[in-house]
Amino acid sequence: MNKVLPLYRGAVEAWECDQMRHMNVQFYMSKASDAFAHLQNRLGLSPAFIRSTRKGLRFRSIRTQYKAEVHVGTPLYGLGGVRDVAGDLITGFIHIFNSVNDRLSAVYEFTADYADFDTDTSLPLPDEIRVAAEELADPHPDCLRLKPFDGALMPDRPLNHMFESARGSVDVWECDQFNHIEMRHIVGYFSDAATHIINAVGLTREIIRSRNLGSAALDYYSEFHAPIRKSTAILLKSGLIGADGKIFRFGHNLIDMDTGKLAVTTTVIGCYFDMTTRKSVPLPEEFTSYPKEKLLKEQM
């Protein structure tokens, strides 16, 4: 049995590319979500079963590493599989490739549990799903396994010196059939925050443009603590963890303002690059001169 599964095939649409002229991170997530739906089906969780029981797998954590940018019109495909089943937690991966050159564009490594989508409670993995997952489980030594995340991860608590980087409410068209926000739109909040982060360190879009700079996410680690439902008021708070050489680190706390609960914590590693050569460059001095007492790493 081939345990590396074909889970996605599509392309980069023009409207999925941002001002950096590459596919925005939220659309990587939408493609990974498509892949996750196919993986669930291979585990016995067909769409009809999920709709009728209103139960299925949900992400508990996602590590995303962006390996190579992709541009408008690029055909893509996705492969994935299960690495491990431990207790009631499934660990798996999704790799998104550029079909033109088979180059790996993004890696998703995730943990997922079985949940009731109405009560938002974690449930024991049903026996038939466990058996299917265990049959698919494989270390997959030929499929890239990411090294542990480099540096400290955001704790699931408020930190000083975090600033408001996005605010909104969850629209109907951002939700799935269970009235939960789609994963794409969660990542969209982090993407929106990028411009506010630029402002927070003392830069403006005009300065960035005049220096011919773009910014790119390299590595994300997200933990999902609570569901985000339709119409929820959302606040994203962010802070600079550190900035050194070519690498900056940011932390995000996505807060459900209706409940006051911290819904998602995310740690981001990113860089700046020359928009012409598409190569990374040293960080703008505004990042490296950011007041050290405001860096979140002092509290982590």
Next chain:
Amino acid sequence: MSGYMESYRGQVLMRECDLLGHMNIQYYGSRISLAMCNMFHVIGLDPDDLKNGKRGLAVVHQDSRYVAELHAGDIIHMQSAVVGSSDKTVTIDHRLYNSVDDGLVFTSRMTSAYMDLESRKAIPLSDAIRQKVAELKIDGENAA
């Protein structure tokens, strides 16, 4: 099916469903658009040419058939094949399936003209594309 290859794999989103409770017709078209990006690559239409605004394929005729409903969360995939060509056009047959049971849900046969994106006029297929299309082309009548 011989000559058909996977050109799209994804799912139906809630926001793509209309007041009838099934995927609205406009989103079948979006899947064809994605499938065509893959078929462009297969027939040798360089993405750089597309991106740089030099050459592209634009649909000039389409026959579609809606066979079964799709609902929010359904997983789907498309198989496509080259079924015809002329001096300036390529005809591709697309078949969309429900991935759970491989049931056919939609077919669409599309003829696209090879375009110069500066003059906005149809032009003869390049020799490389013409050769690739000839290699891939299957019996279009039997594929109908």
